[in-house]
Amino acid sequence: MSDRIERELWLPVPREAVWAAITGDGWLADRVRLDLRPGGDAEFESDGRVRTGWVEDVCAPERLCFWWAEDDEPASRVELVVEEQDDTTRLRVVETRPLEVLDLVGMPLPGAAGRTFGPALVAA
Amino acid sequence: MSTPSSDDRAGAVFGALSDPTRRALLSAIAEHPAATATELASELPISRQAVLKHLGALTDAGLLERRRAGREVRYEFTPAPLSDAVDWMTAVGAEWDDRLAVLRRRLANPAGDRRGATSGAGGRGTARPSRRSAGTPAPPPSHRRSSPGAG
Numbered sequence: 228m229s230d231r232i233e234r235e236l237w238l239p240v241p242r243e244a245v246w247a248a249i250t251g252d253g254w255l256a257d258r259v260r261l262d263l264r265p266g267g268d269a270e271f272e273s274d275g276r277v278r279t280g281w282v283e284d285v286c287a288p289e290r291l292c293f294w295w296a297e298d299d300e301p302a303s304r305v306e307l308v309v310e311e312q313d314d315t316t317r318l319r320v321v322e323t324r325p326l327e328v329l330d331l332v333g334m335p336l337p338g339a340a341g342r343t344f345g346p347a348l349v350a351a
Numbered sequence: 352m353s354t355p356s357s358d359d360r361a362g363a364v365f366g367a368l369s370d371p372t373r374r375a376l377l378s379a380i381a382e383h384p385a386a387t388a389t390e391l392a393s394e395l396p397i398s399r400q401a402v403l404k405h406l407g408a409l410t411d412a413g414l415l416e417r418r419r420a421g422r423e424v425r426y427e428f429t430p431a432p433l434s435d436a437v438d439w440m441t442a443v444g445a446e447w448d449d450r451l452a453v454l455r456r457r458l459a460n461p462a463g464d465r466r467g468a469t470s471g472a473g474g475r476g477t478a479r480p481s482r483r484s485a486g487t488p489a490p491p492p493s494h495r496r497s498s499p500g501a502g
Contacts, residue, residue: 232444236451238458320447
């Protein structure tokens with residue numbers, strides 16, 4: 228039983244338009260820097276809050292999977308799936324914190340290339 | 352121990368996790384659920400006696416649960432104290448609801464595809480408190496811009 232959020236939205240535009248909107252500035256955060264390749268760095272800044280993370284997997288314009296965390300928080304995993312059906316596009320969002328526990332005890336997260344996120348106590 | 356404050360609870364958890372042996376123990380139990388002290392002692396370079404002592408500290412912090420199975424006592428990992436799942440679901444769920452509403456406003460209007468018209472306007476109400484509970488005073492901003500774990 229991991230913490231999990233799921234949402235879905237239908238939009239009357241082609242999936243390329245959805246992809247551009249969800250990976251660009253002003254949606255995931257005011258300023259979005261995404262290195263769109265597996266293992267690529269990610270940074271999200273909104274109102275002075277900065278989240279950092281990395282890209283686990285990407286397949287434009289269909290699927291983006293990344294991890295993010297603020298300094299003192301455990302990392303969570305976000306999966307965005309964009310699917311075109313007839314004249315509409317479905318965006319599915321899943322955010323999970325499946326490995327919070329392993330994160331907290333200092334174990335590496337998948338795709339993180341040895342990086343760990345989480346409370347500073349882990350580093351102590 | 353009736354309704355300890357979340358600060359007390361967090362203190363106990365962090366105290367329990369401050370010891371590297373206990374962290375190793377916790378990792379071992381997370382990987383092998385329902386382990387016994389004997390099994391754990393065989394995996395770690397410490398005595399069964401020492402394992403029992405650390406298991407006690409972790410259990411007191413609410414990170415482990417003891418289950419009796421016949422003559423054995425088995426330990427289960429209980430991650431609840433590490434996070435308040437409900438808080439997280441509420442805060443993160445609200446964030447996504449906001450984001451999806453923004454996206455719908457932007458893209459669900461087939462007539463007006465005026466892209467970038469409001470770029471930079473501070474119209475989005477993102478003044479929600481951070482995911483941490485609003486009761487804890489925010490620490491002064493740290494200067495750790497990014498600490499990619501050098502080392």
